Amino acid sequence: MIRSAWVIGVAAAAFALAACGERPQVIQYKQGAYQGKPDQKPYANAPFDGNQQKWDNDLRQRNQAQNEYKRIGS
Amino acid sequence: MARMKFLCDAERCIECNGCVTACKQEHDIPWGVNRRRVVTINDGVPGERSISVACMHCSDAPCMAVCPVDCFYKTEEGVVLHDKDLCIGCGYCFYACPFGAPQFPQTGAFGVRGKMDKCTFCAGGPEANNSEEEFRKYGRNRLAEGKLPACAEMCSTKALLGGDGDVLADIYRQRVTVRGRGGDVWGWATAYGQPGQAPAQAPAKGGKS
Numbered sequence: 131m132i133r134s135a136w137v138i139g140v141a142a143a144a145f146a147l148a149a150c151g152e153r154p155q156v157i158q159y160k161q162g163a164y165q166g167k168p169d170q171k172p173y174a175n176a177p178f179d180g181n182q183q184k185w186d187n188d189l190r191q192r193n194q195a196q197n198e199y200k201r202i203g204s
Numbered sequence: 205m206a207r208m209k210f211l212c213d214a215e216r217c218i219e220c221n222g223c224v225t226a227c228k229q230e231h232d233i234p235w236g237v238n239r240r241r242v243v244t245i246n247d248g249v250p251g252e253r254s255i256s257v258a259c260m261h262c263s264d265a266p267c268m269a270v271c272p273v274d275c276f277y278k279t280e281e282g283v284v285l286h287d288k289d290l291c292i293g294c295g296y297c298f299y300a301c302p303f304g305a306p307q308f309p310q311t312g313a314f315g316v317r318g319k320m321d322k323c324t325f326c327a328g329g330p331e332a333n334n335s336e337e338e339f340r341k342y343g344r345n346r347l348a349e350g351k352l353p354a355c356a357e358m359c360s361t362k363a364l365l366g367g368d369g370d371v372l373a374d375i376y377r378q379r380v381t382v383r384g385r386g387g388d389v390w391g392w393a394t395a396y397g398q399p400g401q402a403p404a405q406a407p408a409k410g411g412k413s
Contacts, residue, residue, distance in 0.1 A: 164275075172333065189350065196375060
């Protein structure tokens with residue numbers, strides 16, 4: 131009786147602890163860093179010569195050319 | 205700081221392929237490579253819809269995530285670009301991209317896959333702005349000239365909008381307000397439906413998707 135209780139206890143412990151040694155199987159993805167050449171800013175060259183404000187304004191103004199409600203002056 | 209995006213108005217696109225032609229002409233794109241294309245759903249059936257698709261310059265781009273040589277980078281303006289000198293032409297980015305944007309020139313007799321080519325939002329690549337080298341590898345750098353993508357600027361019906369996302373949203377909002385409909389063509393409700401309403405319809409019989 132004691133022997134069977136001992137066997138059952140060991141089996142229960144083995145069952146209960148079965149997953150304790152489990153390691154995560156999912157790969158931990160790490161975002162890579164860009165390995166290529168550095169790029170210039172779009173406003174680095176003429177006619178902007180590094181003036182980001184002018185480039186932003188010019189592009190915003192040009193963007194409105196795609197809005198025909200503005201183009202026809204309505 | 206501008207956040208560059210494309211937006212295609214399906215109510216306006218007439219499938220003229222002007223954007224595709226403008227892109228090919230602007231960047232001297234070879235045969236077999238289409239940085240932009242027009243997709244039509246229910247083609248030939250009343251109610252068909254077309255949109256112009258290219259690289260969407262994702263905020264969290266899957267192509268960047270899967271690239272084994274980390275050749276992708278994102279500019280301050282939110283444009284996703286890549287370094288062709290690093291690209292090994294493995295094609296992972298093509299499988300990862302939900303829009304089929306990455307293209308691979310096949311020049312060899314045995315279908316040898318070249319370095320990846322994709323829409324650059326007319327922003328060139330990691331070479332000196334407007335240099336011969338940049339044009340040869342990536343096409344013209346219109347952003348550095350103070351211009352917007354050729355496809356959007358050439359669009360005859362102004363279905364395809366390209367530029368700062370905030371400005372595009374304003375243009376589109378005004379358009380939808382004026383015509384009183386069309387803001388619901390794309391989006392969550394179209395894809396998944398609303399409570400008590402069926403999700404997007406399957407392609408009609410006789411039409412092709």
